[in-house]
Amino acid sequence: MPEGHSIHRLALQFTAMFVGEELAVSSPQGRFAAGASQLDGHILVSAMASGKQLFLGFDNDLILRVHLGLYGAWTFGGDSTFSGFPSIGAPRRVDDAVGGTDAVQPPYAGPPAPVGAVRTRLVSGRGWADLRGPTACVVITAREEALALARLGPDPLREGSDPAAFVTRLRSSATPIGVQLMNQAVVAGIGNVYRAEVLFLQRINPWRPGKAVLESEALAVWEIAARLMQDGVREGRILTTTPSERNGQAAEAAPHYVYKRTGEPCRRCGTSIASADMAARTVYWCPECQRN
Structure with missing residues (x-):
């Protein structure tokens, strides 16, 4: 599932590409036809990410709420002024940016014909965005947006988020x-x-009870998460290892310390990385570095 950094990248891309533009909104697949009709012909005024959810605000006070889930993804294209990423979401991809003044592109003649099950398509005078496979794609009111945000914990990537609430x-x-x-x-x-x-x-074992986590440790977890996620927004991928701990390997070959490295040696102590089921997902840790 795309994590928070991907959704914040989406918000930045929508802001740069579509905010202030009147959009033609449609549902080539048909499943979002009623919602699309509520937004069609209106101006996008805001794009905001909170956690794993994207909120696109329109000038008629309605909001398009999108949760990509496991399979959702946005694809983009446009004229020579478009300098964003062609795909953000799942399945994860690392794409080079496209467009911009240095890119050689054919004259823009509008979006291509929809391919596959496009839940919703947004089109401006200079670009387009297609959404496929989301868990949620709904039109909501400002009040419903406030309720959705209230159900979420603080987001390390949102300015003004309170780490004390997380702690x-x-x-x-x-x-x-x-x-x-x-x-x-x-x-x-x-x-x-x-x-x-x-x-x-x-160096915290994933099985440690929350009550046994010191306040200073919880704050450090927040700060590390914020730093790594900010890196993810900038780089477009989750890269947590440092060059000195990759043992000469390229970042693409050694991006993580423990994630999906079951049985491989810890990059710091050499102990075999462990994994187990935790709340229907696989959790990874080093039994030596994360004893407690």
Whole structure:
């Protein structure tokens, strides 16, 4: 599932490409036809990410809420002024940016014919965006948006998010920290990759109860998550290892410390990385570096 950094990248791309533009909104697949008709012909005025959800606000006070889930993805294209990424979402891709003044592109003649099950298509005078396979794609009111945001925990990538709220929620429960970090009501935007990597870097065993996590440790978890996720927004991928700990390997070959490295040696101590089922997802950790 795309994690929070991908959704914040989407918000930035929609802001740069579509905010201030009147959009033709349609549902080539047909499943979102009623919702598309409510937004068609209106101006996009805002694009905001919170956790794993994207909120696109229109000038008629309606909001398009999108949760990509496991399979959702946006694809983009446009004229020579478009300098964004052609695909953001699942399945994960690392694409070079396209468009911009340095790119050689054919004259823009509008979006191509829809390919596959396009849930919704947004088209401006200079570009287009197609959404496929989301878990949620709904039109909501401002009040419903406020309720949806209230159900989410603080987002390390949102300016003004309160880390103290995360610390309080985490430490008020005996639920293992590895479970809580995946709970979007505790902290918004962290997924399976960031969970594993953040806990490794803070040397916390994923099975430790939240109540047993010190306040200073919880704050450090927040700060590490914020740093790694900011890197993810900038780089377009989750890269947590440092060059010195990749043993000469390229970043693409050694991007993580523990995630999906079951049985491989820890990059710091050499112990075999462990994994287990935790709340219907696989959690990874180093038994030596993360004893407690």
